[in-house]
Amino acid sequence: MRKWARITAVILAAALLSIAADGHTGMITEASEKKEEQEKPESEMTEEEKAEKAAKEAREKALKEAYELPVQTNKLKGWPEGPGTYGDAGIVMDADSGAILYAKNIDKHEYPASITKVLTALLAFQYGDMASQVAISPEALACLGSGYASIGLKDGNVISLEQAMYAMLLASANEAAYAVGETIAAGQGQSYDWFIGQMNEKCAQLGGKNSNFVNTNGVFDEKHYTCARDMALIGKALFDYPMFFQICQTQQYTIPAGNTVEEHVFQQKHHMLIQGNQDYYEYAAAGKTGYTTEAENTLITLAENADRRLVCVVLHTYGGHPYSDTKALLEYGFNNFEEVPIMEHDESGEYSWVEDGAYVMLPKKVSFEKLDREVALHEDGTDNATVTYYYKDMPVGTCEVTVSQNFYNGKKDENEPEEIKEEKPGPKKEAREEKKEEKRDDKERYKAAAAIGAAAILAVCTGISAIVTRITRKREKKRRHTA
Secondary structure, eight states: OHHHHHHHHHHHHHHHHHHHHHHHHHHHHHHHHHHHHHSOOGGGOOHHHHHHHHHHHHHHHHHHHHHTSOOGGGGSTTOOOOOOOSEEEEEEEETTTOOEEEEESTTSOBOOGGGGHHHHHHHHHHHOOTTSEEEOOHHHHHTOOTTOOOOOOOTTOEEEHHHHHHHHHTSOOHHHHHHHHHHHHHHTTOOHHHHHHHHHHHHHHTTOOSOBOOSSSOOOOTTOBBOHHHHHHHHHHHTTOHHHHHHHTOSEEEEOOOSSOOOEEEEOOOGGGSTTSTTOOTTEEEEEEEEETTTEEEEEEEEEOSSOEEEEEEEEEOTTOHHHHHHHHHHHHHHSOEEEEHHHHOOSOOEEEEOTTOEEEEOTTOOGGGOEEEEEEOTTSSSEEEEEEEETTEEEEEEEEEEOHHHHHTOOOTTSOOOOOOOOSSHHHHHHHHHHHHHHHHHHHHHHHHHHHHHHHHHHHHHHHHHHHHHHHHHHHHHHHHO
8 A cells, every 4th residue: 555655656746847847848938939029030130130239249248258357356365255347447445544455457557538537636626726717718628529528618618616626527527627727737837738747747646557648538548548546546635635525425516607608507427426316325425427438437436434435446347337336346345344553563663653543454364464564765865664565465554654773774685694583482482383393293194194005005905916926826727737
């Protein structure tokens, strides 16, 4: 009876599986049929439909390739894994220490498009008087090509520098950005080209090494390029200018009608700064959008929470992803690192003064002792220096110090043999000695195991040899007996 019950259960199970499989196959077939209904054969497509299909496939391929590009910080041992992005390059930098928390092709040349304007703004804050007048010239209007952003300023319009800054940073007005450069240069008794030179010089002063700016607005030019690291350094510097944040946090701005200008009303374009927008991010504090066909989407975002201030830059990012990528990167930066005070952990004894509050930014699995450092003395002949700490060549913090005599004493002649100093007894030395002893014990155990293994193999080989010898002798004896 039990036997028949088991057989019946097996038959029922097989039947159920067959039904489920048929249903699943039917679903797949139905979906496949629907897909076939939606997609025409190429032979039935118009040229326009073929072009659309090819563009869609190229886009999907580009998205996949961009997402699969390597993230350099993900290869660091002990570093938290950062998110993938749908762009060629991306960076998250701590604005106070200069630590790089996330790096994806951060030194690769990319076209910046309109995020160029944040560097123009930085120089305007440095040199300009916001109450000074900005006159729109024919040259400022000549940069406007088809599709380029503009608020419709005309030749001869006069506005204040402050109004031009709002037009440039909120509405991304290219003619305003050009006019800002002209105005700042004129205030210094210089030409527009002088301002361009100042843009490149400022970038280099901040530590940028992979940029070349040829205009103030980001209008496409093959010779106008930057990289994620350089743009992050520019963003870091902008934290010193409260007006930048005031402008970027304005939702709508009006340039009132005047004697030489009509009224212009425009809004913020950076979605993460617009309350109520689906891409709004509560910690976003300032930033700038950018787009050209050649640059794709570019975005720089300055963010701040109760613990830290970050700069995020994404370059050559495909549509629909710059904001989601930026949010994911900022969340990664806010949630995976902690400040490690330099004064409490640097035991070199080579500083007589360290910048107040200086720290490095590290994940929990990386200790201060694993860092390398580079001390760069200032060229003014004093003992002042800039110290940069690195983890596997990735900068994790920079600060100002005054070096002590111990720093100079520690710089030995390379040809002079280094004196071997006996380490003083203490917990660290004891721990190191214990580790050495454990390694020696492991080595001895390995040798013993290897010896036992070798002996066993020898014994087996000897036994096999003896068996083969006995069999051979028996066969020879049998052969002789038969003969």
